[in-house]
Amino acid sequence: MMDLWWRFSRNGAALLGLFILLGVIGLALAAPLLYPESPFRVVGKPFLAPFSDYLFGTDVLGRDIAAGIAHGARTSLLIGFLATVVAVCVGTLIGGFAGYYGGWIDDALMRLTEFFQTIPSFIFAILLVAILTPSIKSIIIAIAAVTWPPIARLARGGFLATRHREFIQACVCLGMSNLRVMFRHILPNCVSPIIVTGSLMVATAILIESALSFLGLGDPNIMSWGFMIGAGRSFLRTAWWVCTIPGLAILLTVLAINLLGEGLNDALNPRLRNL
Amino acid sequence: MGQSLSLAKSRFHYILRRVIQGLLVVLAIVILSFLLLQLAPGDAAEVLAGEAGAATPEYMDQLRRKFGLDKPPYVQLLAYVQNVITLDIGYSFRHNMPVLNLILGRLGPTLLLMGTAFVLSTGSGMLLGLLASMRVNSWRDNLISILALVAYATPLFWVGLMLILLFSIRLDWFPTSGMETVAAFYEGWNRVVDIAYHLVLPAITMSLFYLAIYTRLMRASMLEQASMDYVTAARAKGLTERQIAFKHILRNAVLPVVTMAGVQAGSLVGGSVIVESVFAWPGLGLLAFESLFARDLNLLLGIFIFSAVLVVVMNLIVDLVYTILDPRIQVR
Numbered sequence: 001m002m003d004l005w006w007r008f009s010r011n012g013a014a015l016l017g018l019f020i021l022l023g024v025i026g027l028a029l030a031a032p033l034l035y036p037e038s039p040f041r042v043v044g045k046p047f048l049a050p051f052s053d054y055l056f057g058t059d060v061l062g063r064d065i066a067a068g069i070a071h072g073a074r075t076s077l078l079i080g081f082l083a084t085v086v087a088v089c090v091g092t093l094i095g096g097f098a099g100y101y102g103g104w105i106d107d108a109l110m111r112l113t114e115f116f117q118t119i120p121s122f123i124f125a126i127l128l129v130a131i132l133t134p135s136i137k138s139i140i141i142a143i144a145a146v147t148w149p150p151i152a153r154l155a156r157g158g159f160l161a162t163r164h165r166e167f168i169q170a171c172v173c174l175g176m177s178n179l180r181v182m183f184r185h186i187l188p189n190c191v192s193p194i195i196v197t198g199s200l201m202v203a204t205a206i207l208i209e210s211a212l213s214f215l216g217l218g219d220p221n222i223m224s225w226g227f228m229i230g231a232g233r234s235f236l237r238t239a240w241w242v243c244t245i246p247g248l249a250i251l252l253t254v255l256a257i258n259l260l261g262e263g264l265n266d267a268l269n270p271r272l273r274n275l
Numbered sequence: 276m277g278q279s280l281s282l283a284k285s286r287f288h289y290i291l292r293r294v295i296q297g298l299l300v301v302l303a304i305v306i307l308s309f310l311l312l313q314l315a316p317g318d319a320a321e322v323l324a325g326e327a328g329a330a331t332p333e334y335m336d337q338l339r340r341k342f343g344l345d346k347p348p349y350v351q352l353l354a355y356v357q358n359v360i361t362l363d364i365g366y367s368f369r370h371n372m373p374v375l376n377l378i379l380g381r382l383g384p385t386l387l388l389m390g391t392a393f394v395l396s397t398g399s400g401m402l403l404g405l406l407a408s409m410r411v412n413s414w415r416d417n418l419i420s421i422l423a424l425v426a427y428a429t430p431l432f433w434v435g436l437m438l439i440l441l442f443s444i445r446l447d448w449f450p451t452s453g454m455e456t457v458a459a460f461y462e463g464w465n466r467v468v469d470i471a472y473h474l475v476l477p478a479i480t481m482s483l484f485y486l487a488i489y490t491r492l493m494r495a496s497m498l499e500q501a502s503m504d505y506v507t508a509a510r511a512k513g514l515t516e517r518q519i520a521f522k523h524i525l526r527n528a529v530l531p532v533v534t535m536a537g538v539q540a541g542s543l544v545g546g547s548v549i550v551e552s553v554f555a556w557p558g559l560g561l562l563a564f565e566s567l568f569a570r571d572l573n574l575l576l577g578i579f580i581f582s583a584v585l586v587v588v589m590n591l592i593v594d595l596v597y598t599i600l601d602p603r604i605q606v607r
Contacts, residue, residue, distance in 0.1 A: 115303055117538075118590065120582045122545025123563065127579050130567060131315045207430055211549055214432050215564065226430075233436055233553070237444055244440075247433035255428035 007267040014263020020256035024249075028073040035067035039223040043067075050241050059228065059242045060235055069249050072225040076253060079136065080206040083143035087205075088198045090144060091151025092187070098152070099159025100182050110156070113149045121146035125208060129217045136219050139212060143205045154197055158190025165189075192268050200261035203254045210250050225250050286598060293594055297587045302356070304583040308576050309355045313348075315572060364577040367566075374577035377562065384454055385558030387470075388477055388551070389543045396482035397489055397536055401529065404493020409520060411498065419490060426487035431546055435480040435553035442476060449476050452555035477554040481546050485539050489532055496528040503527075526600075533600060537593035544582040 008014055027034075042062040050057040056065035098109035125142040132138035162168060163186065171181045212218060213226030225246040232242030346354075358364070364374045407419040443451040454473050455461065461469045500506065501524055509519045544559075551560030559578055566574040 115300060118300055118541065118583070118586060119304060119307070120541045120544040120579070120586055122542065122548060123579050123582055125545075126548065126563065126567065127311060127575055130570075130572060130575060131311055203428065210430050211432060214430075215548070215552065215567065217567070226432075229430075229433060229436065236436060236440055240440055243433070243436050247430065247437065250433065251425070251429050254430075255425065258424065258428055 004267050008263055011263045011266060013259045014266070017256040017259025017263065020252055021260055024073050024253050024256065025077065027070055028077050031067075031070035031074050035064070035070050037067070039063065039067040039071040041067075050245070056245050057239070057241050059232055059239070065228070065242065065245055068223050068228050069225070069246060071223040072228065072246060072249065073253070075222050075224040076206050076209060076250070079139055079143070079209045080202045080257075083140045083147070083205040083209070084198055084201045086140060086144035087148040087201060088151050088194065091148035092155045092194060094148070095152035095155025095157075096159050096182055096187065099156040100163055100178070100186065102160075106156070109152070113152045116146070117149045122208070122211070125212065126215065126217065129212055134217045134219055136222065139209060139217070139219065142212070143208050146208070147201055147204060150197060151194060151201075154193055155190070158193065159186055162186045162189050196261060196265045196268060199264060200258065203257040203261070206250065206254055206257070289598065290595065293591055297591055300587050301584055304580055304587075305356050305359045306352065308359075308580055309352050311576065312355075359580065364580065365573045367571055367574045370574075374574050377574065378559065378577060378581050381557065381559045381562045383558075384556060385547055385551070385560060388474065388481065388556055388558060389547060391474060391478040392481035392485075392546075393536075393539065393543060395478055396485040396539070397532065399482075400486045400489025401493050401532060403486070403490040405497060405520075405525070407490065407494045408497035408501070409516075416494075420494070423487040423490040426483050427491070429483070431480060431484060432549045432553050434483055435476070435550055438476045438480060439553075449473075454557050473556075477550050477556050480553070481543070481550045484546070485535075485542075488535060488539075492531055492535055493528065496531045497524055500524045500528045530597075530600065533593065533597055537590050537597075540589035540593065541586045544586060 040063060043064045044058055044062050046058055046060050046062040050065075056069060059065055059068070094109050094113065098106040098113075125146050128142040128145060129138050132141065159182070168181060168185060171185050176185075209218075209224065210226030210229075213224045214230040216227075216230060218224050218227045228246040229243045232239065232246075236243060362375055366372070367374050367377055370377055403419050403423070407416040410416055439451050442448045450456070450473050455466065455469050456473075497520075506519060506524060509523050514522075547558060547560035548563045549560070550556065551558050552564035555561065559582065563575060563578045566572075566578070
C-alpha cells in the first residue's frame with residue numbers, strides 16, 4: 001500500500017488531479033453551508049457580470065451562478081458516483097457469471113454485452129430518461145445502462161483467467177458454493193483493473209449527465225452544471241459567463257478524475273507506464 | 276491460384292456471417308424498442324400517436340387494432356416487429372408526416388456532418404499521434420498529449436458554445452447556426468461553399484473528442500510497435516528512422532485505430548444530437564432534440580431504431596476494411 005502511494009505520488013499530473021478533485025468534493029460538501037438557500041432563488045438583477053456583487057455574476061433570471069456551481073458539484077459527483085457503482089455492479093455480475101460458468105451462459109451474456117455496445121448509447125440514454133420521466137433515479141439508470149459493457153468484458157477476462165488456478169480448484173474441492181467461490185475468492189483477485197476502469201467511468205458518467213441535463217433531461221428540482229449551460233446558451237451574446245463558468249467546472253472535474261484514474265492505473269501496472 | 280480462390284471464398288463466408296449477425300442485432304434492436312414502449316406511461320397506442328389528444332379517437336382505435344393491444348404480449352411483439360420490418364414506424368402528428376419520411380428527409384445533413392467529423396478526427400488524430408510518438412517526451416509530444424487530455428475531458432456542447440462565442444460572435448468568421456443561408460438562395464457551387472462554411476464549426480466540435488482518443492491511441496500504439504523485433508531488424512538493415520516509422524510501424528500501429536473507428540460510429544450518432552442542437556444543424560440529431568421537446572416519443576423511438584441500424588451497417592463496413600488491412604484477422 002505504501003509502495004502504491006509512493007509510486008502514485010511521484011506522478012505530478014495524478015497528484016494535481018487528486019487536489020482538484022478534493023477541491024470539488026470539498027465544494028460539494030460545503031455547498032449547503034456556503035449557499036444555504038436554494039440555488040434556484042433569484043438574488044439580484046439578471047446578467048450581473050462576474051466579480052461584481054456576486055463571485056461569478058448572475059444568470060438570465062438573476063440567480064447566483066456561484067451558488068449553482070457549488071450545488072451543481074453535488075449533483076455531478078453524486079450522479080457520477082452512483083451511476084458508476086450501479087454500472088460496475090451490473091458489469092461485474094454479468095461478466096463474472098460469463099467468465100465463471102463459460103459455455104452457453106458465456107455466449108449468451110457476451111452477445112448481450114456486444115449488443116449493448118453496438119446500439120448508439122447516447123440516444124439510448126436519452127430515450128430511457130424520456131420514457132422514465134427525468135429524475136435522479138432515471139438518469140442513474142440510463143447512465144448505468146450505457147456504461148456497464150466494458151466492465152463486463154473486463155470482469156469476464158479476470159474471472160476466466162482466475163477460474164482454473166489451483167487455489168480456486170481447492171475452494172471447489174472444499175465444497176464451497178459457486179457464489180462464494182466467485183465473489184469471495186475470484187473477485188478479489190481481479191478487482192484492481194475493475195476499480196481503475198470504474199474510476200475513469202465516473203468521468204464519463206459526469207459527461208453524460210451534463211449532456212442529458214443540457215438537453216433539458218435533468219431532474220427539474222436539482223441544480224446541475226449542464227442545466228446552467230443549457231439555460232444560458234440563448235444569451236451567449238449578452239452574457240458569456242453564464243455558459244462559460246459551469247463548462248469550466250465540468251472540464252476541471254472530468255480532467256481531474258481522468259488524471260487520477262490514469263495515475264492509479266500507472267501505479268497499479270508499473271510495467272505499462274512508459275507506453 | 277487455388278489458395279487465392281479459397282481466400283476469396285472464406286472472405287465471402289466471413290462477410291455473409293457478419294451480415295447475418297447484423298440482421299440479428301437489428302431484430303434485437305426492434306425487440307428492445309418494443310420493451311421500451313412497454314415502459315412508457317400509458318398504452319402503446321398513446322405513445323405511438325404522440326402526445327395524448329393530438330390524434331383522433333378513430334386513429335387511436337385503428338392503432339390499437341393494428342398493434343393488437345387487446346391480445347397477449349407476444350402477439351403484440353410479433354405485430355410490432357412486423358410493422359417495423361415493413362418500414363412502418365408510425366406517424367408523427369407533430370410534423371403531420373410518417374416518421375420514416377421525416378427521418379429520411381433529415382438523413383442527408385447528418386451524414387454530411389458525421390462523415391466530415393469522422394474523416395477529420397481519424398485523419399488529424401492519427402497525424403497528431405504520429406507526430407507525438409516520433410519524439411517521445413519532447414515539448415511537441417507533451418503539448419499534443421496535454422491538448423488531447425483536455426479535449427478528452429471537455430463536454431461537446433460546451434466546446435460548441437465556446438467556438439460560437441469566439442469565432443461567430445467575437446470574430447464573426449463563421450455563421451452561428453444552420454446549414455446554409457436560406458435567404459440568399461445560392462445555387463450550384465456557391466451553395467456548396469456556403470454549406471462548407473456552415474459546416475466548419477459543427478464538424479470541429481463533433482470531431483474533437485474522438486480526435487483526442489485517436490491521438491492517444493495512435494501514440495501508444497506506435498510506441499508499442501516500436502519495441503517489436505521487426506523494428507530492430509529493420510534498423511539493423513540500415514533503414515532510416517523515418518522509413519521505419521512510415522513503412523513498417525505505421526501499418527501495424529493503425530489497426531487499433533481502425534477498431535476504435537468502428538466504436539466511434541455508434542457515438543457519432545449520439546454526438547450528432549448534441550452538436551446539431553447547439554448549431555441548429557437540420558439533421559437527425561436536431562429532429563431527436565425537437566421530438567424530445569414535443570414529447571413525441573414515437574419519433575424518438577424511430578430515430579433510435581434507424582440510427583442503430585445505421586451503426587450496424589457502419590460496423591459492417593469497418594469489419595470489411597479491417598480484413599483488407601490485416602489479412603491475419605480473416606475468417607474464423
